[in-house]
Amino acid sequence: xxxxxxxxxxxxxxxxxxxxxxxxxxxxxxxxxxxxxxxxxxxxxxxxxxxxxxxxxxxxxxxxxxxxxxxxxxxxxxxxxxxxxxxxxxxxxxxxxxxxxxxxxxxxxxxxx
Amino acid sequence: xxxxxxxxxxxxxxxxxxxxxxxxxxxxxxxxxxxxxxxxxxxxxxxxxxxxxxxxxxxxxxxxxxxxxxxxxxxxxxxxxxxxxxxxxxxxxxxxxxxxxxxxxxxxxxxxx
Numbered sequence: 581x582x583x584x585x586x587x588x589x590x591x592x593x594x595x596x597x598x599x600x601x602x603x604x605x606x607x608x609x610x611x612x613x614x615x616x617x618x619x620x621x622x623x624x625x626x627x628x629x630x631x632x633x634x635x636x637x638x639x640x641x642x643x644x645x646x647x648x649x650x651x652x653x654x655x656x657x658x659x660x661x662x663x664x665x666x667x668x669x670x671x672x673x674x675x676x677x678x679x680x681x682x683x684x685x686x687x688x689x690x691x692x693x
Numbered sequence: 694x695x696x697x698x699x700x701x702x703x704x705x706x707x708x709x710x711x712x713x714x715x716x717x718x719x720x721x722x723x724x725x726x727x728x729x730x731x732x733x734x735x736x737x738x739x740x741x742x743x744x745x746x747x748x749x750x751x752x753x754x755x756x757x758x759x760x761x762x763x764x765x766x767x768x769x770x771x772x773x774x775x776x777x778x779x780x781x782x783x784x785x786x787x788x789x790x791x792x793x794x795x796x797x798x799x800x801x802x803x804x805x806x
Contacts, residue, residue, distance in 0.1 A: 612792045614794055616795075616797075621799070621800075622799055622800075623697070623784055623786070623797030623798050623799050623800055624784070624786075624795070624797045625797070626794045626795070626796075629794050631792070670736065674792055676792065677791055677792065678791065678792060679724050679741065679743060679748070679788065679790070679791055679792075679793075680726070680738070680741060680749060681726075681794075681795060682738075683735075683736045683738075685735045685736075686735060686736065
């Protein structure tokens with residue numbers, strides 16, 4: 581069975597600072613990996629996704645993520661955060677050939693002025 | 694494309710009453726998913742349909758919850774004899790197919806009083 585762990589429930593960064601949100605996965609095969617963001621009172625929105633190729637994948641609004649097979653990780657990064665990035669971020673995985681996506685518990689990001 | 698549409702946005706029911714939540718997936722998407730989100734439990738998978746057929750209902754509380762997809766344009770989640778612990782945001786999502794990302798609706802916020 582596959583699983584996703586987001587070790588940080590909350591992260592606070594100052595506006596303009598860089599950001600890394602951590603994600604570790606467990607899956608014996610090659611995973612399809614996703615990052616979603618949820619703003620207050622909204623559903624989840626896709627930020628980026630990865631399956632193969634360049635381990636660094638670009639997403640919307642300046643976000644990127646790096647896949648590491650050796651570390652079973654898919655960390656999300658942003659060079660300079662804005663107050664509007666405050667939201668909950670979910671890492672997710674689906675197995676090869678699967679329809680169902682498994683979500684991590686989410687990391688709440690607060691960007692302070 | 695209006696995205697995934699969930700109605701109603703908010704629903705308040707009395708304990709013991711029935712609640713029916715509606716989801717209209719994106720046209721052409723073959724899979725529909727239901728999740729429940731609470732502060733305590735986070736994002737919980739409930740059930741999903743593929744080409745209108747129920748595939749996996751492993752997350753559904755067996756006694757009072759049921760889901761249907763009578764046609765490709767909508768799915769319903771019905772909760773009988775609602776209890777205060779059913780209070781949550783219920784999210785519907787749809788996807789194109791295998792290993793595809795989800796598009797989420799804005800959710801239905803259910804409050805059982």
